[in-house]
Amino acid sequence: MMIELKTQSDMDRIHENGIIIRTLFDELESWMEPGMSTWDVNQFCENYITQRGAFPSCKGFEGYPAGTCISINEQVIHGIPHKDKIIKLGDIVSIDIVVDKKGNYFADSTRTFVMGDIPEKTALLVNTTRECLDLGIRAAEKPGARMNDISSAVFEHANAQHFGVVRDFCGHGVGFGIHEDPNVPNFVSPYASNMKLREGMVLAIEPMINMGTHKIKVLRDGWTVLTADRKPSAHFEHTIGITKNGLEILTI
Numbered sequence: 218m219m220i221e222l223k224t225q226s227d228m229d230r231i232h233e234n235g236i237i238i239r240t241l242f243d244e245l246e247s248w249m250e251p252g253m254s255t256w257d258v259n260q261f262c263e264n265y266i267t268q269r270g271a272f273p274s275c276k277g278f279e280g281y282p283a284g285t286c287i288s289i290n291e292q293v294i295h296g297i298p299h300k301d302k303i304i305k306l307g308d309i310v311s312i313d314i315v316v317d318k319k320g321n322y323f324a325d326s327t328r329t330f331v332m333g334d335i336p337e338k339t340a341l342l343v344n345t346t347r348e349c350l351d352l353g354i355r356a357a358e359k360p361g362a363r364m365n366d367i368s369s370a371v372f373e374h375a376n377a378q379h380f381g382v383v384r385d386f387c388g389h390g391v392g393f394g395i396h397e398d399p400n401v402p403n404f405v406s407p408y409a410s411n412m413k414l415r416e417g418m419v420l421a422i423e424p425m426i427n428m429g430t431h432k433i434k435v436l437r438d439g440w441t442v443l444t445a446d447r448k449p450s451a452h453f454e455h456t457i458g459i460t461k462n463g464l465e466i467l468t469i
């Protein structure tokens with residue numbers, strides 16, 4: 218394992234890219250509407266990012282074909298934007314975006330959007346997942362925090378509602394690349410290193426929480442991850458930096 222630590226000035230540059238994602242998400246809250254395709258939404262996002270002199274880093278990453286991942290309802294992550302995939306009233310839509318400038322200073326964030334009225338249990342899923350992210354961040358903030366503190370904070374909160382916590386995908390180090398060491402699991406594994414968090418680490422914390430089983434399947438397109446039982450899934454993500462003055466959220 219090779220953890221690349223970041224300086225405060227590295228983190229400031231990651232934060233600039235993180236702010237592009239956050240302001241884009243805020244725009245999407247009012248711009249995105251039922252009837253649009255995920256392709257339309259992807260185009261809006263790519264334009265927003267490139268107009269600000271930045272790059273939607275997912276594009277071309279390991280051959281991924283678009284600048285964003287847009288995953289609806291039973292899709293957990295890595296939904297590929299498509300002209301035929303139409304957003305409907307009552308859907309939950311998770312949009313996962315990474316932004317860099319000139320191949321560096323990657324920020325990674327995800328928000329799940331709610332399209333109008335959704336079933337009460339789905340609203341609970343979305344709110345619980347958002348809270349899992351907040352609790353994971355708060356756990357990382359405590360002096361002397363270790364990786365397991367993040368993992369167990371996320372897991373326990375979702376598990377208390379009997380929601381499934383995805384294990385096959387994790388949070389991760391980020392900054393000089395999209396995916397760096399270490400892994401940031403959303404459950405406590407006996408095999409995890411449980412390392413101490415330390416100054417200079419930049420981590421993407423990203424609970425992926427399913428209404429039913431934690432088990433997932435990958436579609437034949439090689440990317441789209443969906444729940445094994447086809448029940449809905451929610452996803453929130455922030456990139457955080459551990460500095461000498463404490464924790465900074467770099468995608469706010």
Ligand code: MF3
Nearest residue numbers: 275278281286295313315325
């Ligand atoms: N934020 C996504 C992740 O952590 C980035 C995926 S890159 C893509 O998995 F190629 F899948 F889009």
Ligand code: CO
Nearest residue numbers: 325421423454
């Ligand atoms: Co990520």
